[in-house]
Amino acid sequence: MKTCRLSATAFIVASLVALLSVSASADDSPRPCAALKRIVAAAPDGFASLTPDDGKGVAQPYGDDAQCSGAHRSFQCTWTPHQAVGSDADALEAVAADIASCLPDATHDQNSPGRQHFYLGAKNQRTEITLTPAGSNRLRLVVSGR
Structure with missing residues (x-):
């Protein structure tokens, strides 16, 4: 059970990191x-x-x-x-x-x-x-x- 919970937590954290890194670089150019x-x-x-x-x-x-x-x-x-x-x-x-x-x-x-x-x-x-x-x-x- 602990392994499953840890894997799920790791998956969620990895997903959030991936989403945050995409959103940070998607809008890093100046906007007019x-x-x-x-x-x-x-x-x-x-x-x-x-x-x-x-x-x-x-x-x-x-x-x-x-x-x-x-x-x-x-x-x-x-x-x-x-x-x-x-x-x-x-x-x-x-x-x-x-x-x-x-x-x-x-x-x-x-x-x-x-x-x-x-x-x-x-x-x-x-x-x-x-x-x-x-x-x-x-x-x-x-x-x-x-």
Whole structure:
């Protein structure tokens, strides 16, 4: 009886260790959701509350050299995708997948290798998110509000 109880306990402990190690490594990459949500939330106020660092979280999983800036009606970031991400089209799709996942209320109305476009809100208060190549091996994310 002791052997059976010990084997069952060992099995449960081994299963938990396996589950914990999988969950720890499955989500160890940076996620852009907080940065995307912060940028979109700032749109109605004209992006005045944002700093250039606010957009770097969007690019961080894909590139380390993000340069971001804001104006009254838009906030934009450009960066060079890591080689591991693949082509510019692959990088565009990966970032678009993050946008769709992080902002489930956004409408994804253009999905092409050269342009990804989303929008949120009513027509007169719309926030638009556009992702395009920006020259050779660079991506540009523009969030604009009306």
